[in-house]
Amino acid sequence: MSVSIATASCGVCARLTGRRTRLALSLVPQATRRSSSPAAGFGARPSLDAAPAAPSPIAFESPLSICLYPDPRLRAVNKRIVKFDESVRRLAEEMMEVMYDDDGVGLAAPQVGVNVQMMVFNPEGERGRGTEYVLCNPRVVKTGKNREFDEEGCLSFPGVRGDVERYAAIRVEAQDERGDAVTLTLKDPWLARIFQHEFDHLEGVLFHDRMEEKWLAKNTDALEKLVDEYQGDKQKVAL
Ligand SMILES: [Zn+2]
Secondary structure, eight states, X not given: OEXXXXXXXXXXXXXXXXXXXXXXXXXXXXXXXXXXXXXXXXXXXXXHHHSXXXXXXXXXXXXXXOOOTTOGGGTSOOBBOOOOOHHHHHHHHHHHHHHHHTTOSEEEGGGGTOOBSEEEEOTTOSTTSSOOEEEEEEEEEEEOSOEEEEEEEOTTSTTOEEEEEEESOEEEXXXXXXXXXXXXXXXXXXXXXXXXXXXXHHTTOOGGGGOOHHHHHHTHHHHHHHHHHOXXXXXXXXX
């Protein structure tokens, strides 16, 4: 399957602006941030080939719930999906439900504590509207030349938002929930941005890793609040 998405009108983008505060995003000292370039993690992506295979069926508990920063599962290795059984399709469906219920436009499996290479998104963010995407084992095969800053939020980072630089267009190869090959040419900057945000999650990269210092500074209190409220094993949290 090959899908090409045309550039959306300004009106569509403007309508979506209000949702951007909920689009996926996390604070870490500068020295420990994983990357500062929008290109980091893209390209041949040797990490995917090196990633271990996910078990089959994929185990998860329903209902799914969102992992909040600094949950260590947001930084863990995400395993390749190699067997496309019913558990893959059920996980995709349940992730889509969580995404809609939380007013998001995209969600990556590690955000619900399932460390496998799967993301779901719908640029409209509403059931019955827009196009739903389920991408497994995605790779970025080409990027455009233009990069743009725009505001993002993240369901794993309530209260945190800031500008992040992303490629305005991107070409992606992946598999759908049945294991069929998918090629997407994302020419809509909003759609390309959503994909890149979720792709980063699959690489263990969080949106505040890519924020400039001024945005990190603005979000310091919100990030520290998340760390303070985190109930997990703080000894294992890599800030
Ligand atoms: Zn996110």
